[in-house]
Amino acid sequence: MGTFHIPEDFYYTKDHEWAQVDENIVTVGVTEFAQDQLGEIVYVDLPEEGQKVTQNQAFGVVESVKAVSDLFAPVSGTVIEVNSALLDDPASLNDDPNNDGWLVRIEMDSEKELANLMRAPDYKKLISEK
Structure with a gap:
């Protein structure tokens, strides 16, 4: 198992999403561990701006050469921005x-x-048990 960069200031879900909190805005991504497990990502399906999401509920899909995985919302709220660059170039999620x-x-x-x-410490523990 490689060494994964797990930023200390992020929050993490058991489903391997990260959440970076800036006041009431939460940026969401998938962890290095998750993209490593998935392999080469070929497609990402994300919600529209303005869509409501619910904590622990699926809000999108990431598809790799190996698997299709749901993306789970780390918090409930309203999507205010979508990384449209990922839709054009899903592999940037690997990079x-x-x-x-x-x-x-x-x-x-x-x-x-x-x-x-x-x-971060709990998330490191979670992935070290994999």
Whole structure:
């Protein structure tokens, strides 16, 4: 198993999404571990701006040469921005999952939901058990 970059300031889901919180705006992506497991990503299906998402519910799909995986929302809220560059070039998710490969930005309904997410040490523990 490689060493994965797991930013300390992100939150994580058990489904391998990361969430970077800036006040009430949450940028969402998939972790380096997840894209490594998926292999080469060929297609990404993301919600429209203005769509509501619910914590732990699927909001999109990422398809790789190996598998199709649902993307799960780390928080509930409204999608305010979609990374349209990914739709044109899904492989950029493999190249830079923690930065350029972000998926959506969500205006979250309640910061209380962040308590349901993992922090970096717990996420590292989760993937080291895989």
